[in-house]
Amino acid sequence: MKISRRAFVRDGVTAFTVGFAAPAFLNDIARAQGARSRNLVVVYLSGGNDALSTIVPYQDPFYYSRRPAIAIPPGQVLQIGSDSGGRTLGLHPRLTGLRTIFNEGRLAIVQRTGYANSSRSHFQGVDIWGTADPRSPTGLGWLGRYLDTLPSPVDPLAGWNATRDTPRALVARTVGVPAIPDVRLYSLSSPNTPAEAARERAAATEMTSYAPADRPHLALVNGSALSALSTLDRVAVVGTYAPTVTYPNNGFALALRTVAGSIVRGIGTRVYWVSTGGFDTHAGQGVAGGGAYATLMSTFGDGLAAFYADLRNQGLLNDTLILQFSEFGRRISENGSEGTDHGAGGVMMAIGGSVRGGLYGTAASLDPSPSNPLLENNGADIRFETDFRAVYARVLEGWLGTNSTSILGGNFLANAPAII
């Protein structure tokens, strides 16, 4: 068996290829790296989730005075008690599944997560959360740096991106994380007979095994193509997964269903990336607990509830940690379009069999007085309380069992919420 690995970095671009490796061998790698061991499922709410509509401070009078149209009526929220600051909170009425998980003590809610001088730009925000570096959000991602710590050669399926574009967080030096938005499309077609198709595939595999040092960009494309060719057969196995529950019929839930299939089939993936969008709610968020935002919450909550139930039925809840984030929270006061503009502090959630559920951090008073220290931007936005890197650090140390200081470029454990 021939293994050749070369990695190149140029202009921040990483090129990586593995020489031809048979699927059976990759399964060996997967087993060696701990198939059916712990995995992390990152859920990204794209667009900047309005945390105040997810976790509702329904006893704060300023919540209602600053959001006359879009505030969720107190009678509709799903009560989840009070935080350590004594503020009473409720989940969005569509998050019934998550309330059940919360009551089971397996949902941790970390309020007011973010970082100093929060970027109001989606793109910069995504890069900051992806790199875990607010000062220089370029280069490798925080999960990519984790994958780079795995024993070499890293299994191409150590990371699994269920969206089409590779997120910054998964950009790694040693491995190109495959994008598998739909397992049914993750296959290779041919204009010819099966025998000829096999010759084509062999030729394509040989061609893409080529990693010329003087043509790093060609090597990078070859690396992606070869990753695809060498993972096709294993991914196809996931496509046959029959879940134990019925998932909602939308892209987010179907991606979670695929992730469940991968976990159940023991592919050996450590980090999954799933996303659902539409959270850039500048307009028409909806009133009286309904409307567009409620639809977003149904997609989010119902999908996760199905995934959670499926994993529990499979006895895999203790192997799985779900971590949710968004690039920022939104403005406290609604705008003239029954929407909210870009804000600062947001909310993170963790779900799983090993999660210590509950409310972490404290809700801010929404009193718009400029002297309110819990707000920023002249009382317009929520000031962060928990650095998002502290949550990352807890996940890296407590779940993935690795040193967070080297990955995050600093020790953020001191104030990390004890969610696991």
Add this chain to the structure above:
Amino acid sequence: MADSELVAHLMRRGGFGATPADVARFEAAPVSAVVDYLVDYDRVPDDVDSKIGQSAYVGVTAGAGAFSPDTNIEHARQRWLFRMVHSQRPLQEKMALFWHNHFATAYSKIAGAVGSVHGTKMMALTRGALPGPPGQIELLREYALDSFQTLLFEIARDPAMVVWLDGRTNFRARPQENFAREIMELFTWGVGNYTEQDVYAAARVFTGWNLSARQGPANNNDPGAYYQFFYNPNQHDASAKRFSFQIYPGGDKTIPARPAADGLRDGMDLIAALAGHPETAKRLARKLWGFFISEMESPDPRFVDAVAGAYLANDTRMKPVIRYIFGSPWMLDAARRWTRYAWPAEYVARAIREVGWTGLSVDSARTPLTNMGQTLFEPPDVAGWSLGTGWISTGAMLARMNWAATLASNQRFNLSRAAAAARRTPDDFMGFFLGRLTPAPIDSVPYDALMAYLAGGASWPASDADLVAKSAGLAKLLVGSSEYQFI
């Protein structure tokens, strides 16, 4: 003098690849002849749409009913692909693609707001085909090489953009920041040049920039009804707006209070200030570097200075800027060939042009393009597509390889007829295909793999059956190769 390789390079960068006729026409001509052909496209009639449906061109698929690219978005996507494959004004389509990514507007939100007929009209209506203003993509085509300031002003009033960035709810009492933020962050000078307070002030500048519906409610799928830009002085914040940067040539940072009836001038003043700012010139120069010159090295500061200088010296007009770029030493440097990742639409159009289209419908590329990550009229967000290596993922590479298989399968009889004269040896056969298809140079390792493929399971001279199978297989491998993914 341009040699055939340089002609091909300029036609890949300025269009969707060179045809044999292009090479014959410009080979041994001065470089300026190719550049003028590309840039001065207004000398050539814009008649590509009239060829849709003619047998000599790639087909389109209408489904049930007539082909309706002004009111049906799937048909509009096919029309644009058709233009990329067949336009005699390739740079116009290329620049439209550049601007589509720059002013990235997604049909789905528009259609969600105003319905599919009006959503398609707002994105793609050709001027005069139906009542109403031209669609955004037609605006981008018309103003492709016009002044950027003019284009920005047109875009700010473009109905699709007004819906896309929520201008319809930008009211005096409750300004809406979406367009105000993006015009600075993405459309002009970029993060780092302005403050949050500037965003709020800019939102007030654009209060009252709205749409009005004409001839009916205009969300009833009546193709005769339409929306048009409407400035509503009653919703305009007429007070002064102070910025952290210079708005007027004298250095004044404040857009003065003026009667609401004149409030449109607020936006014109801000747009003029942003379009004419040296930071905008530099940011556009850097984007043009990535689009036209190279994605494999960061922009040469001398290029950025030269292009930004040309932009400012020409009152933000793009035509002299693009002409300068195409004749510049950076474009002509042979070392920078094949240094740009092909966008999926570019890849598909070039593949069709090279492999062939008799009996093919561009509709066959529609779903594959989505799988490659580029649905036309549907960028992922207002920042546009993730370019360069952003196109390259395992799933996207499978989609590219599979599109190559689809195209090769569709064209296998045409290809094998054309290749019949080269059936004697694998070397002849390979020579024929490398003359027709244009991957970046193939080194010996992948070349040997291709030769081994030709030898596998076939005897040479090739039988009729082998001729068809190997023509399809080799075309698939070449078009699906990593080498082919660069322009």
